[in-house]
Amino acid sequence: MNGPRRDARDQRVDLRGLATGWDAGRTERVLAGVHTQLDRRRRVRRAALATGGIACAAAIALVALGPGRTPGAPSSDRLANAPAPDSGLIRLRDGSEIRLDPSTSEVRVIEETASRVSVELVRGAGHYAVVPNPARAFEVHAGAVTVSVLGTEFDVERRGAATWVEVTRGKVAVSSDDRDPALLVAGEHGLYPRPPPPAPAGEDTDSRDRTDFARGRAERATRSYRSQVAHRDYRSAYAALARNPALAGDTVDDLLVAADVARLSDHPAEAVPYLRRILHDHARDERAPMAAFTLGRTLGGLGRTRDAMASFARVRSDWSQSPLAEDALVREAEAASTLGDAATAARLAAEYDRAYPDGRRRAEVRRYARLE
Amino acid sequence: MSGLPLGFDQVFRVHAPYVGALVLKLIGRPGYVDDVVQDVFIQAHRGLAKLRDPEAVRPWLRRIAVRRARRWLRKRWVLRWFRELDVDAETQLVDASASPEERAQVTRVYRSLERLPEDERLVWVLRLVEGETLESIAEMLRCSVSTVQRRLRAAQAAMGERR
Numbered sequence: 429m430n431g432p433r434r435d436a437r438d439q440r441v442d443l444r445g446l447a448t449g450w451d452a453g454r455t456e457r458v459l460a461g462v463h464t465q466l467d468r469r470r471r472v473r474r475a476a477l478a479t480g481g482i483a484c485a486a487a488i489a490l491v492a493l494g495p496g497r498t499p500g501a502p503s504s505d506r507l508a509n510a511p512a513p514d515s516g517l518i519r520l521r522d523g524s525e526i527r528l529d530p531s532t533s534e535v536r537v538i539e540e541t542a543s544r545v546s547v548e549l550v551r552g553a554g555h556y557a558v559v560p561n562p563a564r565a566f567e568v569h570a571g572a573v574t575v576s577v578l579g580t581e582f583d584v585e586r587r588g589a590a591t592w593v594e595v596t597r598g599k600v601a602v603s604s605d606d607r608d609p610a611l612l613v614a615g616e617h618g619l620y621p622r623p624p625p626p627a628p629a630g631e632d633t634d635s636r637d638r639t640d641f642a643r644g645r646a647e648r649a650t651r652s653y654r655s656q657v658a659h660r661d662y663r664s665a666y667a668a669l670a671r672n673p674a675l676a677g678d679t680v681d682d683l684l685v686a687a688d689v690a691r692l693s694d695h696p697a698e699a700v701p702y703l704r705r706i707l708h709d710h711a712r713d714e715r716a717p718m719a720a721f722t723l724g725r726t727l728g729g730l731g732r733t734r735d736a737m738a739s740f741a742r743v744r745s746d747w748s749q750s751p752l753a754e755d756a757l758v759r760e761a762e763a764a765s766t767l768g769d770a771a772t773a774a775r776l777a778a779e780y781d782r783a784y785p786d787g788r789r790r791a792e793v794r795r796y797a798r799l800e
Numbered sequence: 801m802s803g804l805p806l807g808f809d810q811v812f813r814v815h816a817p818y819v820g821a822l823v824l825k826l827i828g829r830p831g832y833v834d835d836v837v838q839d840v841f842i843q844a845h846r847g848l849a850k851l852r853d854p855e856a857v858r859p860w861l862r863r864i865a866v867r868r869a870r871r872w873l874r875k876r877w878v879l880r881w882f883r884e885l886d887v888d889a890e891t892q893l894v895d896a897s898a899s900p901e902e903r904a905q906v907t908r909v910y911r912s913l914e915r916l917p918e919d920e921r922l923v924w925v926l927r928l929v930e931g932e933t934l935e936s937i938a939e940m941l942r943c944s945v946s947t948v949q950r951r952l953r954a955a956q957a958a959m960g961e962r963r
Contacts, residue, residue: 439956441909441928445902447830447895448821455816458834459809462841469842521808542809714810751814 444792451725452718453688456681460541467537474518478530520545522561528554538569543680543713553585558598565679573604573620582612590619650675657685666693676702680710680719687722696726707742717747721756728763737763754780758789758796765796773797808848812841815858819865825925826869828910830892836872840865859936866922866940873918912959923948924955 533552580598594617604621656665676686690698724739743756777797
């Protein structure tokens with residue numbers, strides 16, 4: 429019975445040529461898919477609970493009314509009017525809560541990641557209690573109005589084409605037009621969009637129309653770009669990005685997507701500036717080492733081997749505890765080997781031995797250093 | 801969300817490349833890896849809150865990945881029936897930087913694996929490619945060690961004939 433045990437150990441199959449590559453963009457794409465699925469399941473579960481709750485309430489009401497009672501008769505059983513469990517409360521992963529009346533209001537969670545939460549008030553009103561977190565942007569969209577917040581409590585209510593915002597605690601920024609966002613602190617409230625300021629002498633309504641038209645066009649372009657990315661139509665997304673560089677955005681998520689769009693539409697050189705911006709503007713973000721690693725791979729693919737080496741070296745020096753540090757060291761050794769720099773490759777192989785004595789890629793590194 | 805020092809998103813970012821590589825080795829279809837990885841982490845999402853030891857995360861994800869891969873392999877015939885299986889799988893399976901020998905090896909192995917029953921295939925990959933112990937394979941596939949040995953012998957015989 430020990431046959432296969434011994435044989436298997438002797439006959440390990442080397443599948444080194446398998447395309448097991450996985451980059452930061454792919455991570456974020458699949459993660460977004462996981463969150464979408466989890467949100468969908470949550471919504472279904474909530475809907476099922478609400479339906480079950482209503483059904484239970486109706487059944488209890490029927491029992492309480494009994495055969496001798498008329499539906500209009502007063503009932504002493506208060507359970508009949510109890511709200512369904514969990515109905516009217518949306519609890520987000522970071523602990524923030526949204527309370528609403530499900531019969532009159534609807535809130536949709538558009539995005540829920542570590543760096544950004546974005547919800548849309550589709551109709552009605554909602555009370556928002558947001559857990560403070562400076563590293564995460566929290567936005568509520570209601571029609572043309574966007575309420576941005578760091579940690580506070582406030583109400584947002586749709587009133588026809590306008591939106592009512594009232595702050596209970598903390599501070600929010602409300603943006604609804606091209607003007608600077610309005611800052612509201614605890615106790616303040618307002619109806620947005622604000623009425624347009626009186627036109628200065630000489631300005632006619634045409635200029636306002638032109639501004640509205642330009643804003644509408646920008647919003648349409650952003651929607652179209654995001655849809656192309658969601659459908660993995662990277663060529664069209666790249667064309668849109670080339671026409672309108674502002675679509676690339678400023679957040680890490682936005683910049684990773686822009687880099688992916690460039691790489692996956694066969695314009696790897698165009699991905700470099702986006703990845704560099706992440707490293708420059710968001711060096712403390714948890715995805716920065718992935719951006720540096722991807723930058724190294726992209727530069728390597730472009731034949732800029734020395735730059736690639738520097739990028740892999742940065743992964744190891746700036747984020748030595750990152751799970752990518754080992755791979756970065758291997759890639760750095762590979763780049764040194766490509767450049768014919770045997771001394772550096774040997775130094776990196778020795779470094780690998782020290783840092784990862786049981787590392788699975790030891791043989792590979794030693795091959796780059798011509799030690800095997 | 802859990803007793804671990806990392807949140808779900810961070811756990812995903814740390815372990816997704818490993819899970820992705822494992823799933824690819826098991827199913828051999830690059831076009832379906834992301835879907836299976838997504839399923840693995842959706843299943844893991846709830847249980848992660850119960851884990852206290854960061855060292856336990858990877859073995860636990862490995863177990864889920866193997867079971868999800870088995871489920872995918874079992875429903876493969878439906879995809880084949882509807883001609884949904886990606887026709888370029890073989891070319892996508894090989895890394896662009898692979899040498900001709902490495903390319904030939906990967907192609908040869910996966911052509912042979914395609915003809916194996918899924919449980920034999922999983923045992924073969926886990927043992928001979930991943931280097932898992934017979935005991936851990938038995939635990940992952942919820943069968944006895946002797947069943948794993950029997951499947952490994954059968955797979956080795958079939959692979960030996962076909963390679």
